[in-house]
Amino acid sequence: MKIAIIGMGYVGLVTAACFAEMGNDVRCVDTDEKRMENLRRGVMPVFEPGLEALVSANRDRLTFAQNLPEALQSCEACFIAVGTPMNGAGGADVSHVLEAAREIGRHMTQPLCIVDKSTVPVGTAKRVRQAVQAELDARSSNLSFMVAANPEFLKEGSAVSDCLKPDRVIIGTGSPEAAALLKELYAPFVMNSEYFLLMDAESAEMTKYAANAMLAARISFMNEIANICERVGADVNKVRVGIGSDRRIGFQFIYPGCGYGGSCFPKDVRALVSFAQDAGYEARLLQAVDEVNARQKHVIAEKVTARFGPDLAGRKFAVWGLSFKPDTDDMREAASLTVIGDLTAAGAHVEAYDPKAMGAARESGLKGNDRVSYAGSKYEAVRGADALVLVTEWKEFRSPDFYEMKEHMKHPVIFDGRNQYDAAQMEKHGFEYYQIGAGRPA
Ligand SMILES: NC(=O)c1ccc[n+]([C@@H]2O[C@H](COP(=O)([O-])OP(=O)(O)OC[C@H]3O[C@@H](n4cnc5c(N)ncnc54)[C@H](O)[C@@H]3O)[C@@H](O)[C@H]2O)c1
Structure with a gap:
């Protein structure tokens, strides 16, 4: 054809x-x-x-x-x-x-x-x-x-x-x-x-928004549960497995993290809220999905300032992962933009590394932020860093050489926005490890 x-x-x-x-x-x-x-x-x-x-x-x-x-x-x-x-x-x-x-x-x-x-x-x-x-x-x-x-x-x-x-x-x-x-x-x-x-065309158009809103809702729901877990002494990683094994729930889109981004979920949830409003309906659950997500993007910086104090001047943080998710160079609404914005606004210097999105980050979202520099590798980024902040879960970040990292970092501290590592292993490697929804290291 x-x-x-x-x-x-x-x-x-x-x-x-x-x-x-x-x-x-x-x-x-x-x-x-x-x-x-x-x-x-x-x-x-x-x-x-x-x-x-x-x-x-x-x-x-x-x-x-x-x-x-x-x-x-x-x-x-x-x-x-x-x-x-x-x-x-x-x-x-x-x-x-x-x-x-x-x-x-x-x-x-x-x-x-x-x-x-x-x-x-x-x-x-x-x-x-x-x-x-x-x-x-x-x-x-x-x-x-x-x-x-x-x-x-x-x-x-x-x-x-x-x-x-x-x-x-x-x-x-x-x-x-x-x-x-x-x-x-x-x-x-x-x-x-x-x-x-x-x-019919109307139902087809609505199906797309309903699908994205449902997936976004699952993420915000899990982030909300993670934030509660943290405060009451539960571990969201275990809770995730506990609920995911229920076949009615399943494991997809229940990973806690530092917020969803991209060119679809944020804009589509807001558009759905907006055209619902135009039709005379206040979509409260969907508004909350968006609000919870917006708040979640600040959680990492809150953990950093709780650990290092509100003034981050003179500190350097390595940020691993810039794109809104792995395997893309798309920076639209990426959580990294909020995380890096918060850290640099508090005076920190950020050295970022991403396998594919550094060009896009330089050109758009992080353009003009002179407190950000870009590293040639993940190990270069952590050199002299007060802590590592993991924002996007690219595969190459899954099993890094923790010995090498520890040797070159100023402090062995990791803030993990995607819960990629095992807390007990991190303790063994001598890292102070902060993740989403799983309490604080001893
Ligand atoms: N990116 C995704 O993962 C994804 C998934 C499903 C649906 N969508 C939807 O699909 C649509 C496209 O998304 P995208 O991410 O591919 O967008 P994009 O921003 O990557 O690309 C859009 C392209 O359209 C071009 N364009 C704009 N106006 C034009 C015109 N009048 N004539 C010719 N070209 C024009 C732009 O130059 C650009 O190259 C959006 O509605 C998006 O919500 C995106």
């Missing part, structure tokens, strides 16, 4: 490469010309495991087009995968989606199935339809088109495998033709048709 994809971010580019992998002819566009030029030269705009290899293997079926009219030529479907960042009021800014819809309306030359993959508030499919129709009317065109909502559930860090083997594909549309076309397109990904879920 010939398809176009608008927006070459994590979702659009991964989707394009996966559709091409299944033999489709995929034309890609993005308003960011530098990004497009890089893609034509094989340079990926984001780090995502397996993406570069997949794009390179499918170069013959992937076109990084000069413009949308070129991309739309003889296409049957056009996907919108542009960003929907948070607007000033906490809601989702759908202006890029609607602009893409207008562009499609201005340039389509044959009947088209328009598919919204971006995460958008309920009712956006209708607005996309209106935006396209208005442009067609302005051209006095009577071209037909269909609209479908197709929310994306891939996770950064495992986006390629998630996209190639989705748990389910959700299609929201009132058009049987659109449903049939998308069923054909997705057939190689969901061999078992039970996992192809057809519903």
